[in-house]
Amino acid sequence: MDHTNPIDLITLPVTTERLRLRLFTADDVDAMHAYQGLESVARYLYRPPHTRERCAEVIDKISGPPRWAENGDELVLAVTHADEPGVIGEVGVKLAAARARQVEIGWVFHPAYEGRGYATEAARALAALAFDALGAHRLYARLDVENTASAKVCERLGMRREAHLVENDLDGDRWGSEYVYAALAHDLERLPSTSGSAR
Template sequence: MPEIRLPITTERLVLRRFNGGDLDAFHAYHSLPDTARFLPGPAKTYTQSMERVGRYANFVFEKEGDWVALAIEAAERPGLLGEVVLKWLPGEGQAEVGWTLAPAARGKGYGTEAADAVLSLGFEELGLHRIEARLDELNHASAALCSRLGMRLEARHIDKWRYKGQWATELVYAILAAEWRIGAARSRYARPLRIRFQ
């Protein structure tokens, strides 16, 4: 797998490796029940946030099961807005993308822009074949984000998960490298991104 060159910059964002200075901001939004609503497990304690930031800061992407975990910040105003991750799945050229944003960063297109940059990383730099996103059917914001990226709804698994005291239906969205290259992913995204790998 090629080396991942960081940071990645887009029109408005910088995607970079996490560092210790991100801990308080990371905990501020991961400690909220609203953030944890569609994530496995309850809202994070400070110790859990510390462990996660440490893991994200020291990620490696060398084998199946590894994660690329990138901090999202605004280009003109440093400070953690959220994270976007890419997980290497079993099977040739397979990966999963995911994202979490702080409340103040939601509804501004940052999630779409960051995820779009990670799709570019996956297809253009890492040579992946297929990238998917898995989400709770009730997570309407993430479903809309997948659609903006040009990802298609591939599956609906009824009552796939039981967490937080109830059954959840899982949606699987995906996009292929070939679709990405012919512009299917960009056709619904009004502002084409200029992505730079440094």
């Protein structure tokens, strides 16, 4: 029996028309903090903005060789322009339920790089990787119902809105409600091509 972990067969970086998706390194702490440290970025993440120290801890955790076998294993990739080293955001997938091959996807970008289709382009490439290389059966995203930009990324990817959870979490003193968006492996052909820009 072949015991090769699918994540060991992935070739990084992943490249798209405009972007490069690679593992974070210890040199990226300031670049991550530049967006993860912002109140506006953390607005719908149900946690405070990351301190620089927290960014260093996160990078320490995600920059090593990724594992993809147990619930909670994740692959988080730094997104840069194809021809520039600076990190403009990140996309990640997490093995939420290994046996049923349920994979959660997420994205966080620096506000300076919003509105250009980068999040959709990076997420589309990672979604293809999750289905094709990591064996995902179902890919889903959970997002605050007020996070319209994130819902639009899901819809551009071809994910369907499966659920509306009403006041299922507390965001500070605000009751938060969430949408769950998802796509199955055989929906992949519904996802627009990974090679072009976001539309």
